[in-house]
Amino acid sequence: MKRFGEHEVLREISFSLGAGEFVALIGPNGAGKSTLLGTLIGLILPDSGSAHILDQDVAQPGEGWRLELGYVPQEFRGFDWMQTGELLDYIAAFYPRARRRWPDLEDWAELPRRTRVRELSGGQRQRLAILLALRHRPQVALLDEPVSSLDPKARRDFVQLLHSNCKARAAVCLLSSHILSDLEPLADRSLILHHGRLLGDWDATDRREDLRRLYPLAPASSPQDLPTTLEVLATTAEGGLLVGGWRRLSEPERAQLEQVWRSVTPADMESVFLALTSGERT
Ligand SMILES: Nc1ncnc2c1ncn2[C@@H]1O[C@H](COP(=O)(O)OP(=O)(O)OP(=O)(O)O)[C@@H](O)[C@H]1O
Known part of the structure; x- marks a missing residue:
């Protein structure tokens, strides 16, 4: 359960995510999707209850757990003064060398390395957020409306790339989006959230x-x-x-x-x- 003041934003939610699952998280505006993803990533502390991904209690992350996480926020902010190439190199330094590349994803992103972050278009900024979060090929990818600013081809190619990676590496992927046509053909499961409650959890x-x-x-x-x-x-x-x-x-x-x-x-x-x-x- 999570409350902001008097407002109960998440209630009695229980589900598990298993290896190789590509899961759609859908719900109307304000349903609690970002709050749920924030709770799973450990950015938001629930008032009660617990969350587990791949048998890991997210409130008690074991050593190395952060390396296995990739989180794409709904809105990417900060680092405006840096060139994209500098920022990518800076963030890469937090990961072991072997985990710093996902060439297909880098090709997909097509980011100009010398452009400053503040000069990127909305879609390019979203591509950067995706690349920063996923380039180390995490075992658990949590994505909060990652495709809302992408053009249709970039959207389709990204979702397919993400899906193939999830299947090839038995990774977990939980993706929130309002563009259901992207998720319909690929999602193994759909979680429907409304007013902070899980109304449905169906496999495809x-x-x-x-x-x-x-x-x-x-x-x-x-x-x-x-x-x-x-x-x-x-x-x-x-x-x-x-x-x-x-x-x-x-x-x-x-x-x-x-x-x-x-x-x-x-x-x-x-x-x-x-x-x-x-x-x-x-
Ligand atoms: N930091 C906060 N303080 C107070 N209320 C918050 C805070 N963050 C979110 N909320 C409230 O929690 C509810 C759920 O918000 P959340 O952002 O999780 O919804 P969402 O499903 O991701 O919505 P959207 O599809 O519009 O992005 C909303 O009513 C929102 O106003």
Whole structure:
């Protein structure tokens, strides 16, 4: 739990991150994503509770743990007077020589080494923050909206690079973003945060196969008529439903249900996000 004054910003959140997982952290503005990431990196101290990544208690970092972390902040500030090359060399000095390079990431960033940080464009500044945080190929990458200022090609290439690295090195990657189309095809899991609570933690297969959006075909369609194996997770303003448990239905049950409800496949990340955060949850 984390409180700022009287405001409870994170509540009863529990999840674990395992090796090789590429996880999307999504939620509306003010949901608590940055606070959660700050807690995981050890920058923000929770008032109660604990957080573990790869079995490591983040409040009690063991020797070498910091070397295995990479954190991309939502906004990169400071070092304005330095040239980007100087800053990269300066930060590299904190890491052992063998950990200072990720050539593909450096090629992707295409940063002019002699330009001062204050003269970089917003997107270049974001590329610099990414390079500073990840060039040592950490085992745990925590990224707070790292792609919001990047152009579409840079965004796509970066997310793919990050994903390939995560899989090749069995690293953990937790990435918050509002651009769900980037994450949809790659995320193994999606965590949905709203008002400081974790509303959902689905792995991609569960979300695709087990969740469905249903829309009434007849005015008389009522959630009470649904098979009891289905769980209604949220209702939307248009009378639609987000349901879980689709996998457990037999073919005849699905056919019967589809006479009165139109089932929309798949329940993609965006529709699940919208139903849970703007619909009425049950
Ligand atoms: N240092 C602080 N002092 C007081 N309140 C804070 C502080 N940092 C964050 N908050 C509050 O905590 C809540 C969560 O903020 P947070 O930045 O974690 O949200 P977020 O999900 O990252 O939002 P966004 O998508 O807009 O970046 C907000 O209501 C915010 O006003």
